[in-house]
Amino acid sequence: MSQDIFVVVEHLRGQVADITHVMLAGARALSQTSGGGVVAVLLGKDAQGLAGNLAADRVLYVDSPALAEFTPDAYQLALASLIQAQSPRAVLFGHTSVGMDVAGGLSAKLGIPVVSSCRNFTADGKFVCQICGGKIMAEGDLPAPTALITMLAGGYKAEAGNQPPAVEAVAAPVLDSLRTSIKQYIEPDTSDVDISKEPMLVAIGRGIQNKDNIELANELAEALGGQVCASRPVVDQGWLPTTRLVGKSGKRVKPKVYLALGISGAPEHVEGMDESDIIVAVNTDANAPIFNVAKYGTTMDLLDFAPILTERVRNAKGG
Ligand SMILES: Cc1cc2nc3c(=O)[nH]c(=O)nc-3n(C[C@H](O)[C@H](O)[C@H](O)COP(=O)(O)OP(=O)(O)OC[C@H]3O[C@@H](n4cnc5c(N)ncnc54)[C@H](O)[C@@H]3O)c2cc1C
Structure with missing residues (x-):
């Protein structure tokens, strides 16, 4: 040994x-x-x-x-x-x-x-x-x-x-009678924006609560000059396409800023975003694991946080 x-x-x-x-x-x-x-x-x-x-x-x-x-x-x-x-x-x-x-x-x-x-x-x-x-x-x-x-x-x-x-x-051992083999690689859909190349991402999770609230994230992303992406529950609901999914079963992203709204920080999600330069978490649960990887965080309700930040960014940009 x-x-x-x-x-x-x-x-x-x-x-x-x-x-x-x-x-x-x-x-x-x-x-x-x-x-x-x-x-x-x-x-x-x-x-x-x-x-x-x-x-x-x-x-x-x-x-x-x-x-x-x-x-x-x-x-x-x-x-x-x-x-x-x-x-x-x-x-x-x-x-x-x-x-x-x-x-x-x-x-x-x-x-x-x-x-x-x-x-x-x-x-x-x-x-x-x-x-x-x-x-x-x-x-x-x-x-x-x-x-x-x-x-x-x-x-x-x-x-x-x-x-x-x-x-x-x-030396390799005898590797025959294998039960699995790779037939082909299926490339991901490229018709949508490629979130893996975006420098600014506003990510939404189950905390967004319903499809209508996604508009708050869209407005914030637009003000910040970024794109919206999501955790799996949002994509599973059909609220956003799979091209916007971050994590184990989605894309690996490395933006300059990853703003996580209402995302708990499960390992399968974090695997896809933990190399972001700066992670900012908004989550009402102070013990949510997303705060382990976030540089900045707040326990504000995202439904209050998003419109306030959108307004401040718009004001700072002069309109
Ligand atoms: C094989 C496998 C692959 C997977 N692949 C992926 C993957 O690729 N990507 C992925 O994301 N997940 C993946 N998952 C699922 C993953 O395990 C989690 O279930 C998922 O990431 C949880 O998403 P969430 O954080 O949005 O939801 P939740 O874990 O339910 O968290 C929601 C969070 O929102 C907060 N919240 C609620 N309301 C508000 C509010 N008003 N304001 C602020 N915060 C609020 C809550 O405190 C909570 O922390 C996979 C799972 C498996 C088993």
């Missing part, structure tokens, strides 16, 4: 996802108490070039045609064999669709526990997790000799490494 902290590199179509760099920073923090190294685990086909900017001590690279595209089947088989052979202290996955798919299946396959929704590690090596949609933080010791951990964005800064780490090729 080793004290190394493994980080499973998340990448899609030639791009390393930001969550990978967040996890590497988390692994670095955890390695201070485990005493091991930070080891990035990169799975793919001719993907070795993605290792260059990983802030890891070394990279284990598994190359196989079966790993050319992500599938939970192939990832689980490849990782199971690596984990059994090297017994790291912990294996970090993104708390993302990909990470959750792999960690859950691996846990069942190997009979080892998953620590889910981990935000950060304490100086003495305990995990800190969000539970109940982020309303409660739970702290505890890493379970089992090897723990699987899914990491949320937001706990650590995503930073690339200064110099390329050493890359060690690891």
